[in-house]
Amino acid sequence: MKIKRNGKWTLFMVMVGLCLIVSSVGTPAWSKDKEVKLGVFGDVTGPIAFTGQQFWKGYSDYFRWVKKHDPIKGITVNILMEDTGYDPKRYLPVLKKFAAAGISAGYIMGTNGTATMSDELRRLKIPCVSEGSGFPPAIDPPGYIFLLRPLYPDVFAAACIHFMEQWKKAGHKEKPKVMTITWDVPYGTAHVELGNPWAKKYGFEVLPTQLFAGQPNDLSTQLLRAKSMGADLVFSNILEGQFAVLLKDAKRLGLQGKIQFVGGSECRGAEVIKLAGDAANGAWSVSHFVDWSETDNKGIQLGMKMQNEFRGGVDYQTQYLMGVIPARITAEAMRYAAKNYGPDKVDSAGIYKALTTMGKIDMLGLTADVQYSPTERRPFKQLNISKCEDGKWVKEKYGIEVPWLKP
């Protein structure tokens, strides 16, 4: 049987053919978003594994959220994450791998990685946001490391400033005495060199630093020294488990309520309360971010939404929020670069330029607004102090302006 073909049929077949040819060639370049690769030096195993995993969850969730609810026009973000295990021997090979893959920016989870890679990042000109506040040479002179919080001496300064206010309010005339009891590693003692001379000038009597090694079971020796020397304020840049030991021993020795104990930002977590119990009451912790309990905070609301959507429920981990902070800074810098320089310019140079010139980044209240400049790599001057009260961390004082100590 002969089938009749009319003009319409021929036209239809031509159209189908054209469609097939076009689809086989692929989407035209002009309609494609630019792929921007970000490298995460993930310390998801090793000594800071728990913290690193939470950082990674917060970081990756935020970019998933941006992709779904608030995409950056003209670009697609591709995150490469490699486990660096807080091991100096891993950082440089991973950096080389990322550089070969063409990352435009990165995220470093600790001081160790920052110290190991800061010089190489300067050479490669790859901007990285970093948690490495224990390594001031990374920002002096300003390079490609953008810190996510002030340096550790500033954390110490915030504790001193707030304590001095309380001290004066209470009507004391003599100088308060401050002592550091800390872990004898670079992270633990990072605030001492700059912080102690500053505290002396600020009006404190600075007592000799007491060090301990490794994971302590008992800190009585150090605490008895604090007691005998009459310390009023004890600052410790340590981890949650260590801070819990310090607080428990202080309670046992009858020092709870007599000496004000303050921990760094890694001390404000649920683990301290779980391990120290009642002994944690009254302790302070200095940090740069807000607490999960502040449910009227936009950033906290976003964190909860993200966790509900991607994790099936809220896990109140402090470090999760800390992971959201670098993701938001990077995303906003990319958004600014895409809008002002064009999507094609969202590369290392574009992101670096955006970070140093874009002005304030709204952090949704998670931290103070972030602002870098061509000469400054610290994000803000405001730090917060939380207090442990009846088994939870509550706001003690927020927005303490620190002096930005620098070598």
Added chain:
Amino acid sequence: MWRPCGVFNKNYLEDRAVIRTKVQWTALILFLSAITTLSYCFGSNYFLSIMILTIITVITLQGLNFIVGFTGQISVGHSAFMAIGAYSTTILMTRLHIPFILSFPAAGFCAALVGLVFALPSVRIKGFYLALATLAAQYLIGWLLLHGGRLTGGLYGLSVPRAGIGGFVVETDQGYFLFAMVILLLMSYFAKSIERSKIGRAFIAVRDNDLAAEVMGINIFKYKLLAFSIGSFYAGIAGAIWAHYFLRIHVDHFSLMDSIWYLGFLVVGGLGSAMGPIFGAIVYVGLRELVALVTPFLAALFPGIQTNIFSGLALIIYSLVVIVFLLFEPRGMNRQFSLFKSYYRLWPFAY
């Protein structure tokens, strides 16, 4: 020295040669050419950095092999001697403005000198007690570097200048790989030569029975100190290569855990053999990369147990490998390699 049947030495030169046969020469040249060409021409910077880290580990293990493998002493502070080398070359170059060509070998000699000091207890004590003495070296050196003020950079460590001779500065990974490879060849040749010399035989005599060695006229004091010095020299050179590659050194880069794993993986490679450090280093660096590659996938696959197990997966696997070798092949991979060589030489005959 085992040689294939029919290969004889006809003069003293042949007897002293490290590489004996044409086949060995050909195999070595082909192997070195292949690995260098592949790495230099086709290797990514990532691959090159892994190769450079492997070379550093081989040299470190070669040094440790003198102390543990040949002389039967123990050192759990080897990483600290690397630190001495790394800091020495940096301080000599940046503070005293001594050129790289002098500061680089000087790093080895500085480490050897420090090693000599910490070797003194080895004359009176051995075994567990000596291990504790070298452990003290690890802590003491680490503490001194951390609290060394401006000289050692204290908390912040030191920025290291690039390696270079005259006006020629090694700026690329390819260039540094070639440099490290040349140093490795020299150090390996030196190690093999010492092993086959009077000194090497004396080391082995001390290891096998120090009392008998002394009765035979071997000065135990001298040879134990010498073994520690040579071992520390190697560690110092490895530390210097590390420093000029990373371009920043910090006390955290040279930890006690590294010292312990060096010891463990020397056992895996084969104590008291020239090939042992090479096998040990390849397994150590290879495992580290493999674990880093696999862990995030496993952690994502089993989210419920990730913090408990996967965060320490590298340590678990390293430990298992060392235990398995200690139980089933205490003479290390080198023993299996020797058996394999004997097998293919005789193949297809079973005798």
